[in-house]
Amino acid sequence: MDSKSNAEPIMIDNLYKRFGDHTVLNGITLHVKHGETVAVLGRSGIGKSVLLKLIIGLQPSDAGSVKIDGQEITSLNFQQLNEVRKRIGFLFQQAALYDSLTVEENVAFPLSRHTNMPVADRAKRVKELLAGVGMEQDLEKMPSEISGGMQKRVGLARALALDPRILLFDEPTAGLDPITAAEIGKLILELKQKRQMTAIVVTHDIRGAKTFSDRMVLIHEGNILADGPLSDLQKSKHPFVIQFLRDSS
Amino acid sequence: MPTNAISGTLGYPNARGRDLPFRSIFVKGLEWFGELGIFFARVFRAAVTSPYELGELLRQCEAIGAKSLPLVALAGAATGVVLSLQTHDALSRFGAKSLLPAVIVFSIIKESGPVITGLVVAGRVGAGIGAELGSMKVTEQIDAMEASAVDPYKFLAATRVLACVLMLPLLTLAADFSGVIMGWLANNLADPISFRLFLDNGFKSVQFSDFIPPTLKTACFGLIIGIVACFQGMRTTGGTEGVGRSATSSVVLSSLFVILADVVLVRLILMLWG
Numbered sequence: 001m002d003s004k005s006n007a008e009p010i011m012i013d014n015l016y017k018r019f020g021d022h023t024v025l026n027g028i029t030l031h032v033k034h035g036e037t038v039a040v041l042g043r044s045g046i047g048k049s050v051l052l053k054l055i056i057g058l059q060p061s062d063a064g065s066v067k068i069d070g071q072e073i074t075s076l077n078f079q080q081l082n083e084v085r086k087r088i089g090f091l092f093q094q095a096a097l098y099d100s101l102t103v104e105e106n107v108a109f110p111l112s113r114h115t116n117m118p119v120a121d122r123a124k125r126v127k128e129l130l131a132g133v134g135m136e137q138d139l140e141k142m143p144s145e146i147s148g149g150m151q152k153r154v155g156l157a158r159a160l161a162l163d164p165r166i167l168l169f170d171e172p173t174a175g176l177d178p179i180t181a182a183e184i185g186k187l188i189l190e191l192k193q194k195r196q197m198t199a200i201v202v203t204h205d206i207r208g209a210k211t212f213s214d215r216m217v218l219i220h221e222g223n224i225l226a227d228g229p230l231s232d233l234q235k236s237k238h239p240f241v242i243q244f245l246r247d248s249s
Numbered sequence: 250m251p252t253n254a255i256s257g258t259l260g261y262p263n264a265r266g267r268d269l270p271f272r273s274i275f276v277k278g279l280e281w282f283g284e285l286g287i288f289f290a291r292v293f294r295a296a297v298t299s300p301y302e303l304g305e306l307l308r309q310c311e312a313i314g315a316k317s318l319p320l321v322a323l324a325g326a327a328t329g330v331v332l333s334l335q336t337h338d339a340l341s342r343f344g345a346k347s348l349l350p351a352v353i354v355f356s357i358i359k360e361s362g363p364v365i366t367g368l369v370v371a372g373r374v375g376a377g378i379g380a381e382l383g384s385m386k387v388t389e390q391i392d393a394m395e396a397s398a399v400d401p402y403k404f405l406a407a408t409r410v411l412a413c414v415l416m417l418p419l420l421t422l423a424a425d426f427s428g429v430i431m432g433w434l435a436n437n438l439a440d441p442i443s444f445r446l447f448l449d450n451g452f453k454s455v456q457f458s459d460f461i462p463p464t465l466k467t468a469c470f471g472l473i474i475g476i477v478a479c480f481q482g483m484r485t486t487g488g489t490e491g492v493g494r495s496a497t498s499s500v501v502l503s504s505l506f507v508i509l510a511d512v513v514l515v516r517l518i519l520m521l522w523g
Contacts, residue, residue: 058392082398096393099384110397158397 007070008033009166009198010055015064017050024050026222027064035196037188039209041244042219048202049093051219052168055200056088057081068166086114089159093171095151097143103130103154104139110161129157133187149180156187167191169201173208181208188212206230206248218244288480292410295403305408313374313409314416318423324369325424328361329353329432337439346440347450353432354451359463362425364511367470369424370417371503375478378409379499382482383492391483406483410475417471421464458522466514470507477503 010032017025024047032038040048053059055066057073066073068084076084097106107126111117117125130136133153143151152172159167172188173181185208191197192212203209209216210230218226218233218241226233226241233241336352382405385391394401433447478499485495 053392056396058395078400082400085396085398088396090393090396092389092393092396094388096389098390098393099388100381110399113397113399162397 007067009069010200011065011067011070012051012055013065013067015051015054015066016062017047017054017059018062023222025054025061028219028223030217030224030227032198032200034198035192036215037192037197037199037201037213039206039213039216040200040202040219041204041206041209041216041248043244044204046219047222048219049170052090052170052200052202055168056085056090086162087165089162089164089167091152091155091159091167091169091172093174095143095148095155097151097154097158099143101143102139103135103141103143103146106143106154107158107161110158114162125161126157129160130154132160133157134183149176149184152176152184153187156184160191165198167197167199169199169203171202171204173203173205181205184208185212204248206245284484285476285480288406288483289476291402292406292476292479295400296407296411298403302404302408305404306411309408309412310416312377313370313412314419317370317373317416317420320373321366321369321420321424322427324365325357325362325426325428326431328365328424329357329428329430330435332356332361332428333432333435337436349436349440350433350442350447350451351454353436354429354455355459357428357432358425358455358460360515362428363421363463363467363470364507365428366417366421366424366467367474367507367511368504370413370420370471371474371507372500374413375474375499375503376496378475378478379482380492380496382406382479383485383495386483386485387488387491401483406475406479409479410472413471413475414468415471417467417474418464421467425464458518462518462522466511466518469510469514473506473510474503477506 008031010030012028012030015025015028016023028051030038030051040051042048050059054061055068055073057066057076061074064074068088071084073081073084097103098109101109104123104126107129108122111122111125115122127136127139130139133156135150135153135157138146138150138154143154146154156172169188172184176184185205188199188201189212192199201209201213206216215227215229216233217224220240225238226236234245236242332353333349336349336356337346340346340349340352382391385405391401391405394404429448429451433442433444436442436447481495481499481502485491487494
């Protein structure tokens with residue numbers, strides 16, 4: 001138990017994932033410390049989103065180890081995996097709000113399933129969560145009635161509903177205008193500062209990542225090519241790192 | 250190589266070309282049935298283990314049962330009218346018009362009502378489930394549900410399958426009812442007969458085995474429609490085009506399996522209660 005409680009919240013070791021003949025992750029190793037926010041960068045289709053799905057067990061890995069709070073998740077059964085998932089919040093690329101439920105019901109969904117909160121307390125908690133992302137005025141709206149940026153805010157509120165210790169963000173600012181993207185980035189930074197959350201943020205937005213991440217990892221050809229603060233990446237002599245940073249700025 | 254290329258261009262099948270499509274279709278068919286079996290086992294296990302999603306089950310019963318009622322009743326009514334018109338003409342030729350109520354009642358409760366209900370629900374509900382779950386799959390809503398530690402097989406699939414199983418027999422009763430009523434009404438226009446006399450004549454020879462097994466067999470139709478539609482929906486790939494494909498394949502496959510199951514179930518019912 002001690003070794004588990006002292007373990008780093010996310011430990012990925014030698015992780016492999018293939019789709020048919022195409023190797024997406026080729027023995028990737030990434031450890032994230034408590035309270036640390038890591039931005040994962042790389043070209044589209046390189047396997048960044050797959051990495052997040054492997055961390056939460058939405059897809060099986062081919063080989064390697066994924067430990068959450070010291071617990072190996074690749075060998076867990078469905079119920080055990082669900083217990084781990086309750087400690088992780090996941091913001092999907094398109095927010096993935098349930099389109100048959102209102103904004104309020106979307107955020108209440110995890111609470112109604114995993115807590116015994118009285119209805120009034122649950123409603124209060126939902127309002128608090130939505131107020132935290134500036135969406136408390138839109139409780140009754142359906143996801144189709146709000147913009148993409150607003151959907152991401154609601155998705156973030158839903159991801160925070162069970163008070164997770166770990167957050168995974170899949171392209172939180174993709175497809176948003178610069179102002180909304182900056183607002184989402186600010187929310188991630190606030191979460192990091194207020195809640196000391198451990199987070200992995202998959203993003204293409206290096207400028208945003210610079211503000212909220214402690215370090216950046218650049219994935220190339222299924223493995224980590226560069227790892228460190230932006231200043232370290234900028235010192236890299238590797239042609240791909242130089243090109244990626246140049247073209248992203 | 251050049252020979253193959255030319256023959257391929259001209260449409261002459263070579264040895265590989267002739268063999269592979271059939272083998273590929275056969276293997277894909279077997280894979281589909283295997284995956285369907287695994288899916289069914291997973292949904293069954295999710296349905297019988299707690300916690301039970303009673304709220305969602307009721308919502309699905311309303312969506313599948315209550316909202317299908319007008320269409321099913323209309324289809325049943327149309328069947329009753331057509332049966333009445335067609336059999337009235339045929340029986341008149343043989344001087345057996347007095348058998349008309351019995352023919353209508355027997356036809357509707359034993360076969361037409363259940364099959365019409367099965368096919369109408371396969372069309373309406375199969376397409377709805379296939380498209381809804383397909384859309385949820387391609388927009389990552391099912392992944393989001395799983396990431397929230399909620400079992401989509403329990404919350405989405407088991408509730409829909411159970412609702413189909415529970416609602417089909419009830420909808421069949423509605424189809425039977427409207428079919429018999431409209432059968433009488435259509436008959437009444439040609440040969441006036443009181444509703445009570447029509448029912449007396451129609452149900453005089455009806456036994457338990459004529460009514461209960463054919464009605465309950467639609468629970469099997471419900472199982473087929475629910476499982477096939479959920480399976481096709483939850484394995485959707487390829488964006489909106491994939492959603493369309495899932496909706497279409499849900500309807501086609503569930504209708505096909507309802508018809509095939511009807512053949513088997515009719516034989517079974519005749520063997521057991523014949």
